[in-house]
Amino acid sequence: MRIFDPHIHMTSRTTDDYRAMYDAGVRALVEPSFWLGQPRTSPASFFDYFDALLGWEPFRASQYGIAHHCTLALNPKEANDPRCTPVLDALPRYLVKDSVVAVGEIGYDSMTPAEDHALAAQLQLAADHGLPALVHTPHRDKLAGLHRTIDVIRESNLPPEDVLLDHLNETTVKAATDSGCWAGFSIYPDTKMDEDRMVTILQNHGTEKILVNSAADWGKSDPLKTRKVADAMLKAGFTEDDVDQVLWRNPVAFYGRSGRLQLDVLAPDPLHEGNSILRGGE
Amino acid sequence: MLKSRKELDAELGGAARAWLDEALAEAAHDAARTEATHDAPGPEATGPCTSPPWELRYAAAGRHCGLEHADSVRSLLLVEARASLPSVTRLYEQGTAAERRAVLLTLHRLDLGDTAVPLVEDALRANDTRLVSAAVGPYAADHLDPHAWRHAVLKCLFTEVPVAAVARLSHRARGDAELARMLGDLAAERTAAGRTVPEDLRTVLALTAPAEGAQQAPPTAAPAAPAPTEES
Numbered sequence: 001m002r003i004f005d006p007h008i009h010m011t012s013r014t015t016d017d018y019r020a021m022y023d024a025g026v027r028a029l030v031e032p033s034f035w036l037g038q039p040r041t042s043p044a045s046f047f048d049y050f051d052a053l054l055g056w057e058p059f060r061a062s063q064y065g066i067a068h069h070c071t072l073a074l075n076p077k078e079a080n081d082p083r084c085t086p087v088l089d090a091l092p093r094y095l096v097k098d099s100v101v102a103v104g105e106i107g108y109d110s111m112t113p114a115e116d117h118a119l120a121a122q123l124q125l126a127a128d129h130g131l132p133a134l135v136h137t138p139h140r141d142k143l144a145g146l147h148r149t150i151d152v153i154r155e156s157n158l159p160p161e162d163v164l165l166d167h168l169n170e171t172t173v174k175a176a177t178d179s180g181c182w183a184g185f186s187i188y189p190d191t192k193m194d195e196d197r198m199v200t201i202l203q204n205h206g207t208e209k210i211l212v213n214s215a216a217d218w219g220k221s222d223p224l225k226t227r228k229v230a231d232a233m234l235k236a237g238f239t240e241d242d243v244d245q246v247l248w249r250n251p252v253a254f255y256g257r258s259g260r261l262q263l264d265v266l267a268p269d270p271l272h273e274g275n276s277i278l279r280g281g282e
Numbered sequence: 283m284l285k286s287r288k289e290l291d292a293e294l295g296g297a298a299r300a301w302l303d304e305a306l307a308e309a310a311h312d313a314a315r316t317e318a319t320h321d322a323p324g325p326e327a328t329g330p331c332t333s334p335p336w337e338l339r340y341a342a343a344g345r346h347c348g349l350e351h352a353d354s355v356r357s358l359l360l361v362e363a364r365a366s367l368p369s370v371t372r373l374y375e376q377g378t379a380a381e382r383r384a385v386l387l388t389l390h391r392l393d394l395g396d397t398a399v400p401l402v403e404d405a406l407r408a409n410d411t412r413l414v415s416a417a418v419g420p421y422a423a424d425h426l427d428p429h430a431w432r433h434a435v436l437k438c439l440f441t442e443v444p445v446a447a448v449a450r451l452s453h454r455a456r457g458d459a460e461l462a463r464m465l466g467d468l469a470a471e472r473t474a475a476g477r478t479v480p481e482d483l484r485t486v487l488a489l490t491a492p493a494e495g496a497q498q499a500p501p502t503a504a505p506a507a508p509a510p511t512e513e514s
Contacts, residue, residue: 055379059410093333097378098344098352260345 001025001243003226006251007032007134007166007186007213010057010068011049017216017223018064024227028067028263030255031057032105032134035077037218043086046074050094058099067265069255071104071134079118080110088121095129101258102126104134105166108145111138116152123156132162132257135181137172146172150179164211164254169193173201177209182254186215187225195225195232202233207245211254284387285354294347301346302355305339309363312336316366333372336363340373341381349380356384360392367397374401383412389421396425406434414438415447423450432461435486436468445482455489462490 003025010018010031021029031053033046040046053070061068072094078084094100103126108115119135126133135153138145146165153163160180167186168176176183185201186192193201198212214225222228230243255261287306291299312334340359344352360370370392374385386405389398398421405417418434426434431454438445445451455461465487469479 051378055382056408056410059379059412093376096338096341098342098349098380099378262344262349 001227001230001240001247002027003230003247004251005029005213005223005226006164006211006255007184007215008223009034009215009217010061011052012218013216013223015060015064018061018066021223022064022066024224025230026066026223026226027265028069028251029061030069030071030101030134030251032071032102033073034075034105034136034217039081040078041083043084043090046084046087047090054094054097054099062265065265067263069099069101069261071102072100073103073106073122073134074118075105076107076109076115076118076136076138080112080114085114085118088118091122091125092129095125095131098260099262100131101255101260102132102134102164103129104164105136106133107136107149107166108138109136111141111145111148119149119152120156123153123158126162127157130259132164132254133158134164134166134184137165137167137176139167142167142169143171143175146175150175150181153179153181162257166213167192167215170197170201173205177205182209182211182250184211184213186213187222187229188215189220189222189225195229198229199232199236199238202238202242202246203236207238207242207250209250209254210246211250212246283353284357285351287358290347290351290354290358294351298347298351301339302358305336305343305355305359306362308334308339309336309359313362313364316364334363337369337373340384341377344380352380353384353387356381357388357391360385360388365392367394370394370398371401374404379410379412383416386413386416386421387419390419390424399425402426403430406430406437409441411441411443414441415443418443418448420449423448423454428458428460432458432464435461436464439465439468439480439483439486442480445486451486452489455486457492458490462487465490 005021005026008029008031010029033050033053050072053072058068072091074084074087074091095103103122106119106122108119123133135149137149149165153160164182164184165176165179166184168183169192173183185198187195187198192215202210212226212229214221214223216223216225226247230247233243233246234240252261252263290302294302336359340356343355347355363369370385370389374382377385382405385401389401402417402422405413408414414437418438422431422434435445435448438448465483469483472479
């Protein structure tokens with residue numbers, strides 16, 4: 001079984017997670033830039049973070065045989081902080097990088113005018129750079145937030161087939177799929193979605209243009225939720241081809257729209273045997 | 283390892299070759315422009331809007347010419363543009379790991395003197411072995427001071443970057459008693475911990491012998507126990 005986790009924050013995870021993910025079948029992932037839990041106070045700390053998503057984290061992933069790509073953006077929550085908004089001006093130099101496969105996470109958190117501006121500006125950046133967009137849908141007032149998101153996308157220069165609406169659930173899946181966008185579901189231990197509810201959604205809505213991710217980060221989350229959904233799908237009678245479509249071909253098709261997906265992990269240095277992040281000076 | 287223009291032309295497809303032709307022409311144009319305005323004080327390009335077009339090509343090289351050719355293409359661009367210190371510094375500091383690596387691999391082919399040493403020092407602080415191995419090339423051999431160079435060799439041993447990557451290793455190591463001491467201490471530390479002494483350590487230690495056959499202490503005997511797998 002091959003698995004592509006289209007949304008996971010590996011910066012917050014350990015090498016044990018990388019190993020377990022590889023053992024579970026994960027061979028590729030996309031790490032969206034997002035909020036770190038602790039607010040940032042200057043654009044420079046975003047840039048260091050972006051540099052890590054373009055440097056150190058792909059190196060770590062490659063040691064475990066996993067292809068790492070990222071999406072970069074000013075996230076919705078920090079779009080409200082004027083100390084952080086200059087990040088928007090620097091994004092163009094980052095969006096030309098080879099392993100950037102989308103603009104994201106963008107979208108709404110509290111649905112403020114500042115978030116309106118950041119979302120529209122970054123949808124335009126995606127269009128300008130030939131990139132799709134990964135759009136976070138809000139935790140609070142989710143359905144209203146989704147409708148507002150879709151309205152902004154319609155007004156943008158980015159076609160809906162270049163947009164992945166993420167963190168969907170039973171109440172938002174219909175409006176999302178009716179919009180022509182791709183539909184993403186984050187499977188969490190307690191919140192958002194669980195694997196059995198995900199299977200029900202797949203039974204009701206089919207397997208086209210639907211992506212499943214773990215969205216694992218520094219919170220209570222599980223980087224193996226993608227595999228658990230795959231197992232739950234098989235148990236519920238879906239075929240292996242259905243599983244491959246949802247957990248591999250759909251994310252490949254969506255992020256492949258960037259033209260930048262490189263799924264052949266360059267072989268790790270044989271001396272590393274794929275299992276060591278070596279520390280200098282020990 | 284880096285391919286020449288001729289070798290690339292033979293391996294690249296038509297679209298990639300055309301892209302490379304245009305990119306190199308832009309780099310050459312920038313070199314000529316810089317040459318023409320060399321004496322005139324002017325602002326260096328510092329941002330995405332003011333960077334010369336070939337620098338954007340530099341970022342996109344992997345997806346147009348293939349990841350396996352990205353180092354070579356980026357290196358050719360730097361040479362063709364006769365990249366200045368501000369230019370290589372910007373490309374390094376704003377670059378992905380792959381872009382940084384290409385800067386490091388090309389420093390010795392640019393007219394920079396020792397001014398780019400801080401970039402090499404930055405790379406040697408990294409734990410990304412792609413950067414460490416690129417940092418110990420000919421430029422480091424020419425410009426790193428003895429202390430920094432010895433630590434670069436030790437860094438290779440710690441991160442398992444093959445010392446074959448260290449340019450002019452035998453030349454710089456010959457007769458370096460301080461390096462020999464450091465290697466002996468590392469071997470003793472490994473032995474005390476029940477860990478194997480890397481074969482590369484013996485290789486470098488042998489190279490530290492003075493040229494005229496003076497005696498050099500042999501390395502501490504290696505233990506038979508296998509190395510732990512988590513780190514080495």
